[in-house]
Amino acid sequence: MVPPSLSDSVRDSLPRRSVLLGLLAAPLTLAACTKDEKKAAPASSSTTTSPTTAATPGPxxxxxxxxxxxxxxxxxxxxxxxxxxxxxxxxxxxxxxxxxxxxxxxxxxxxxxxxxxxxxxxxxxxxxxxxxxxxxxxxxxxxxxxxxxKVSRAPFAAMRVLAIGSDARTPQPVEKCRADALHIIGVDPKGVGGIVGIPRDSWVPLASGGNGKVNAALVFGGVKGQVDTVARATGVPIDGYVIAGFKGFKDMVRAIGGIVYFADRALDDHEGMKVTKKGKNLLDAQRALAFARERKNLPNGDFGRSAHQGELIKAGMVMARAMGPARLAGLLGKMAPHLGTNLTPAQVLNLSAGVFVGSPASVRNVVVPGSIGTRERQSVVLLGGSARSTFKDIRNGRLGA
Structure with a gap:
């Protein structure tokens, strides 16, 4: 899985992330043959050689x-x-x-x-x-x-995983702050099937009762409340989740050595920081978080920010693919301490292995559209027919299947 974000402009030339792994041990041993031994015969006899003996090799x-x-x-x-x-x-x-x-x-x-x-x-x-x-x-x-x-991939049921980026700062509880990054990631037997971003201000029925912005579900209902809210609002069955706060995200980026990201344009400023240049970037922890959070310098605000987060997820996938499947377990081991999840180890392995089945660079990353409105004196995003169509599309784990 999965940091709270990643990219359509990622090229499949490097690195899972995204988010985004060598091993070795015990060489085979074979018993060695004993050397021939020559026995000296008495002077009146001819010299003879004893038969060569060898240990039987094991299977x-x-x-x-x-x-x-x-x-x-x-x-x-x-x-x-x-x-x-x-x-x-x-x-x-x-x-x-x-x-x-x-x-x-x-x-x-x-x-x-x-x-x-x-x-x-x-x-x-x-x-x-x-x-x-x-x-x-x-x-x-x-x-x-x-x-x-002569065996193809073992049968693997399609899954939809909710990636949650909490805006928790240390020492705030990660599972009780706003979910400012929400992405449904679909994976099926053909690989990663798509990433669907949900604007944080989307106005939806909350699992805890009443209506509110979708990111408030984490505050009122914890992870279960957030998962249930997204499942009900979208109609997409959610099979598991991963969650990280600011610290967890940055620690994860440090653990994997940064995120390689190809930008189609420069992102000049986030709180006084130059985030990306056009072309190849190696984003350290601070810049990766800034890239995932910046919205004021984007023409489409929160929608653009959500798209950037999806691009980071894709960048992690490209990195993992470049490292190769032999290193996958090692990469997951580096990420594990910094993520919360209810996924089993078997699910994590099968989901992550999806980056080696299809090309991560071709994975569709979309943010559901919506109109800007007002509810209870708040500026909100109202999801309409286009959003519902996208949610319906990802239900089977693949966009455009």
Missing amino acids: PRVSGKGLPADLLTVMTTVYLGGKVPAGGPVATALAKRKVGKKALTVTGSTASWKGVPIATVVQGKDVTLLVKGKSGSSWQVVGGWWPSL
Whole structure:
């Protein structure tokens, strides 16, 4: 997932973000043959040589520098035969695989997502996603694709995730401040299906009762209230959320080394700071946050700001894709401490792996349109038929499907 923002002008030349990951371990060992030994015969006898003896090689295995032995054991069953620890559609998909007979070398990374070990392992064009449960349990294959084994991507249900950017400043509670960035991110078996931004001043029925600006739902009802409000107002089923405040967002950007963003024009000023130049930018934490928040210097105000946030999300995806799937687990591990979420590790891996299925640069990033009006002496955004059409479009996880 996902910082509170990212870009249509992002080029797929670098880096998931966006938002946006190497691994290695235990080389294969083969028993060495003993050297021939020559025995000296008595002077009256001819010289003889004892037969050469060699240890029997063990069965072929999968190796990978830096990867834990128990993980490589699971990968050996995936590629060379045996019962793969997996369930549901993943187990069904892998049951049809065409296993090999030769030793293989893989690459990948391991990390922790909210205290749960996760891993991504790569062999050629194959990608395996794994999660390790409670202490002492085995690694479980929770997703992936294995063209070398004649297995396409394991079935993955479309999901719609709400990315929430809280305007909480330290020490304010992230889940009780206004949600000034709201984006529905759709992901389906074909990859990331679209990003839909919701203007923060949209006037909607609140899950806590009455009507109000959509960003107030977080204040009155916490994350559950915000998710329920968006689901009811849009008609889009929300399968999970990620949330970060100002500090979490900046810490996440620092953890991944900044966000590479291609700007089609310069953004000269935000509270006295030059934010971007035209062309390639490496946004540090402060500038990334400024880019996500600036609206006064944009011709369309909050609508433009929401579009910028979607562009940052796309930039993170492009970065992750450029790093490659072997590093995905490591990247997620860096992001995890700075995000709140109800997504399981398996969901996070499968959602994030979507950036390697389709091209992030082609992902549509839209902000639903609306008219400016007044309600209860407040300037608000009134969502009409065009907004409802866009919400209907993203329900299946893909815009324009």
